[in-house]
Amino acid sequence: MALVFRSIDEAQPGPKLAGLFAGYWPAYRKWWAQEGYSARPTYRECLRALLEHMPEIMPLYEEVVELVGGSDSQARFLSLYCPPKYLSGCSQAIWRGDTPFLVRNYDYHPRTFDAAILKTQWLGRGVIGMSDGILGLLDGVNDAGLMVSLTFGGRTQVGPGFGVPMILRYVLQICETTAEAVDCLCRIPCHMSYNVTVLDAKGKYATVYMAPDRVPEVTDQPVATNHQSKVEWPTHARFTATVERERFLLQRLTLHPEGENRFIDAFLRPPLYSTAFSSGFGTLYTAVYRHTGQISLMWPGAVWNLSFDNFTEGTRRILFPTDTEATGHGRTVGFGNL
Numbered sequence: 001m002a003l004v005f006r007s008i009d010e011a012q013p014g015p016k017l018a019g020l021f022a023g024y025w026p027a028y029r030k031w032w033a034q035e036g037y038s039a040r041p042t043y044r045e046c047l048r049a050l051l052e053h054m055p056e057i058m059p060l061y062e063e064v065v066e067l068v069g070g071s072d073s074q075a076r077f078l079s080l081y082c083p084p085k086y087l088s089g090c091s092q093a094i095w096r097g098d099t100p101f102l103v104r105n106y107d108y109h110p111r112t113f114d115a116a117i118l119k120t121q122w123l124g125r126g127v128i129g130m131s132d133g134i135l136g137l138l139d140g141v142n143d144a145g146l147m148v149s150l151t152f153g154g155r156t157q158v159g160p161g162f163g164v165p166m167i168l169r170y171v172l173q174i175c176e177t178t179a180e181a182v183d184c185l186c187r188i189p190c191h192m193s194y195n196v197t198v199l200d201a202k203g204k205y206a207t208v209y210m211a212p213d214r215v216p217e218v219t220d221q222p223v224a225t226n227h228q229s230k231v232e233w234p235t236h237a238r239f240t241a242t243v244e245r246e247r248f249l250l251q252r253l254t255l256h257p258e259g260e261n262r263f264i265d266a267f268l269r270p271p272l273y274s275t276a277f278s279s280g281f282g283t284l285y286t287a288v289y290r291h292t293g294q295i296s297l298m299w300p301g302a303v304w305n306l307s308f309d310n311f312t313e314g315t316r317r318i319l320f321p322t323d324t325e326a327t328g329h330g331r332t333v334g335f336g337n338l
Helices: 015-032 043-053 055-068 072-079 164-174 178-187 234-240 242-255 260-266
Strands: 002-009 091-095 101-108 116-120 127-132 136-142 147-152 194-199 205-210 217-219 282-289 294-299 302-307 314-319 334-336
Touching (some): 015 072, 043 072, 055 164, 091 147, 091 194, 101 136, 101 194, 101 260, 136 164, 147 282, 164 194, 178 205, 234 242, 302 314
Antiparallel strands (some): 091 101, 101 282, 116 127, 127 136, 147 194, 205 217, 282 294
16 A cells, blocks of 8 residues: 655645645545535534634635635535544654654544645744645644644544644644643634644643543643543544553653654554554554654654755655555555655
8 A cells, every 4th residue: 555745835825735625625525525515514604613713814714715716615624613523543742851852653544644744834824734634734833843743532522613633723823832722722622532732842741632522631741642531432442552552652751761763763663653554543654843843754664854944845655564464563665755
């Protein structure tokens, strides 16, 4: 199985972003309407929610909607307000050495993944992050040195709120510190349960347990996997080994502290690295974010370094193991440029 990752540098929304949207819109439209268009909020409801909770990005939202065609369904989708439910795996942690950084594994199905890292200057703020839903982000860093990443929170409840990638985009567009980010994460409604870890340039960090049916919980946890304060979906927890992964990371951070290279390398091996691609929980990439704006996208045996100062557009073709090829080592089987 192969997946092509792209790096895209476009300061303001333009033809590159429009092309990315055009390529994914048929799949996104099918996903968005899987329960019928009437199951999703109307354009007026989406607009009202954005104006209430994220007014600062309204000019950006309207510009992108017009750029990609401006249809009713496109506008509703791009708001990422009350989307269909979706699950992921993922592990993330903050290495708390002399210069802290954020490292994460993104575990998801390869057929429902943008596979594009964007460098933008929207609304005057430099941001680099992994795209999701075109406007949303799975993880990223801004030019103030603020870093964020998400994991699924291991609960089935769904409620009125935004898809968490849109919330991460908003945080990186308007916030500079962990305190500011936490304030946003606590007031913006999220449609499912997610764990968002935040680290700023001064080394301040937090993990916020977001949920659609209860008040967000702010913690000082440097680690997040796929449950919150306790396991609430045992079947999912067993399948994703969320408790085992959390324990593994905490041990490496506290009981057996180690250097940053060894800590990062642990994300490229089991139990953190997953080969469950056919089940939708394989590790698609590892990302390391530093407050200096340096990013490393990693796979076993390969690394792609990018930064605000040195961001080269290009592609990387990653070969992932099939079910028959996947071994206990969970390694990718190839890497190359297109």
